[in-house]
Amino acid sequence: MQIPHEVQARPDTGLYNAKLGIWLFLASEVMLFGGLFSAFIFLRLGADDGYWPHGLLNVPIGTFNTAILILSSVTVIRAWVALKMRRYAEYKKWMGLTIICGAAFLIIKLTLEWPPKFAHFGAILRKDKMAEYEKHLGNEHMKAKGLAPRNEISGHLEAVEFTFAGTDIAGVKIYADKKGCMVEDAPAHGEHAAPAAGHAAKADHGKLYKFESKTHGAGFWPSVAEGLERIKGVKLVAFEVKPDPVNEDPLNEENEKPHFWPKKPNHDAAPILIKAEDVHHWSAFVPKHSTYLSTYFMITGLHGAHVLGGVLVFCFLWGPGARLYKKNPEHLANRVEVAGLFWHFVDLVWIFVFPLFYLL
């Protein structure tokens, strides 16, 4: 049994089956990403003043990835044209280029874009405690200029202080060892300029320990601190954070607007001590950090999954699937066309993602 119109178009609709199928599929994809973008708009409009970050993402990398993706849309067209003109070698070349572009996009995303966010620490402060951290937030200054207030101290997590109510601290030490960290008694905080964690410790009537990297100043991922907090008896008391430029120098006007080239953090910046009880919510820059990053990771993640799917299909059409050329070149051209339509859609989604997340 042969399904009609698998390769040749049906005369009255002018379409072969797969082409209609992919357009229908893309219609549903429009609704899928439409739902996600609607969620973005809904959450963006509902966000409190100052709770939607700007300039968080690396714009040059984003721009570069945008260019790569647009380029790959051109190469995939060339691949299809080459097949239509029955130039097989040219098809292999252009399709290979498309695969390289798609793979480059994914590699950049998974090495330069996502991992730094997993390593980054952010503590959103309680609204009633923000005044205590005015030095690092500069909200009087922001208010005077009519700008949204800052609510977060972000940077690199150097150390955490904690009290331990359990019986044996050895378990914590084993955990620290596993993560390349160490536990020691916390020093007195007399000389610390920031609100001293000593107060918190006294109120808590517990012995204060310090958890930090074995390599001094190397810091650790916030997820390590989360693991520490899950150990029974551990109560986090304070975070020691090497701040981002915005918290290091909050009055600097350069920090008030996003930059094309991201500002390098100062490695000699004095660490800020943040009391855990002043923190509304802390985490790495992962989905649970904020609704902004939730939507960012979900939309770019889902988009990335689409890119991956596209690349896999292209790999098939470039490799084993290309043998169809000998049997029926038109069929192969159709397949490339259909995959290409999908690829253009993925490209189009990125055209929305880039300004919404990177530039707005």
Next chain:
Amino acid sequence: MADAHAATHDSHGHGEHHDENHHVLPFWRQWIFSTDHKVIGLQYGLSGLSFLFFGFLLMMVMRWQIAHPGEAVPFFGALLQKTFGVAAFSNDALGRMGMLTQDGYNSFGAMHGTIMVFFGIVPAAFAAFGNYVVPLQIGAPDMTFPRINMASFWCFFISCVFMMVSFFVPGGSAKSGWTSYPPLSGIADSIAADPNFPWDHFFNGQTLWITGMVFNITASLLGSVNFIATIIQLRAPGMTWMRLPFFVWAQFITAFLLLLAFPPLEAAGVMHLMDRAFGSSFFMPTGLVVNGQLADWAGGGSPILWQHLFWFLAHPEVYVLILPGIGIVAEVIACNTRKPLYGYKAMVGAIFVLAFLSFIVWAHHMYMTGMGAKVSAFFQTTTIMISVPSVILLTALLLSLWGGSIRFTTPMLFATAFLPQFGIGGLTGIPLAFNAVDLYLHDTYYVIAHFHYVVAPGTIFALFAGIYHWYPKITGRLMNDMLGKLHFWGSVIFINGLFLPMFLQGMAGVHRRWYDGGATYEQISKKVVFGHTSLEWNNVSSFCAFALGAVQLIFIWNLFTSWRAGRKVGRNPWECTTLDWDTPTPPPHGNFDKELRVYRGPYEYSVPGADKDFTPQTEPPPSAEPKAVPEPALVK
């Protein structure tokens, strides 16, 4: 030239390849991992019917609890408690096993809704009937993408596994209602028993529910792409759009609804999964307090966002549930009244309008969110507008009966009963469209009765009509007529006994989710309706539910015994005109045994001057010129 040659060569080789396979298909390729649309239709149909029955059983346990609060389920109590465990059942005050607990009640309620809608009716009405009948009716050898069709079923199968497994994980299945409103559904079951075992985030009822839904939605999307492409691309020669049977139109529009309405819920499902698995806060508001403590969510999310995304699907979903039913009823009515459908074109137009409007009415489920007068005015207006095409459909079907010489076969009985019952369901929805009335009736048994009248005595009756109608095509045998009629009369009496009292209870203020069936409420307000307190009506409803369940056993018996023992019939036992009755019975792989050409519309019954009261779509028009060689007279 070269590629034309290559194409011919390919189709030739391909065809041979298939023919070889055709005879040697092993059992598992023919009946399990089959790409034949008829087998997939049957797979969907049997799973859909099983889930309908399972969902009904869940509901019967709940009905027992509502009518007899705090009493163990009789006869089956011990079995239930052993099956579902302590998450759902415990011993009652007298120490008998099998009393539905509060958690169990919530869990059964949520799963009843989910299973009936997404695992019962959509697979049975859309996927099963659509898969089996649509390619036959348009004269196609199979669906456009047979392998995607198979993928759709197996995706659905995975979602079924997730849903069924969720009953047996610690804590039991999802408990936040079939609508899964956050923040409740975000925090439910989320406290892991063992904090060092992060997989607890996944192995709990609510998370499995969401995962299952994502697979279910994917299955529906794959199916709907296939349906639309098939109807557009694979119509037989001469099968123009206005010659399509109404059932095909209904499936076509339904597929579009699924295609466009389901993805936002898929998006919402993924967000929900992230909220639960990765602690994001899409639907978690700032300052959420759980058990007296500030919950550890960043906040900034919105529970209303879920409601928007959910109802953006779930309102079109209502039409996904009912349109295939209307399509089936239209086929059955046209065939059994022996006259064309009244207003075929108007009906086709009406479902287009219905489909379009169904995308802009969703917020009428959300009047209680305090959306403001202007927004609610918009949604009230569109909701009232959407009743117009619905009424056109119902009226056209009703007028189709007029002047027909009706054959009251079993399918026709179900189809006729569908009309007034669907009418009751539809008309009682009109008050709910108005904000002011809805604020009072929202979440009462009135709403329950309203939408159950649409889907249970509506769609499920249509499903029964469809099963009795196409059974001879599928098996080559008729279902037992006597048992069928017994099934019909039992069903029609008890299903009304089940749902009619709920209107009264709802107007008396009985809330839909009360675990004790309103016993506590009754102590405050003793509303008497028709001589009974609202609580006493529970007994009537519940009795009818159990009786209705018993009547279905007749159907199940009939369904399976007729497979072997039913009366054998030929190609066209009902004397229908459409192409599905123009195939061998049962249809072979590839469906048709002759070159197809369609010459006329779908419902040419009782055409004046014709030699019989139905003219199949494939019958050529009488030629104006006399034939050169006179045909020999037919031997009767």
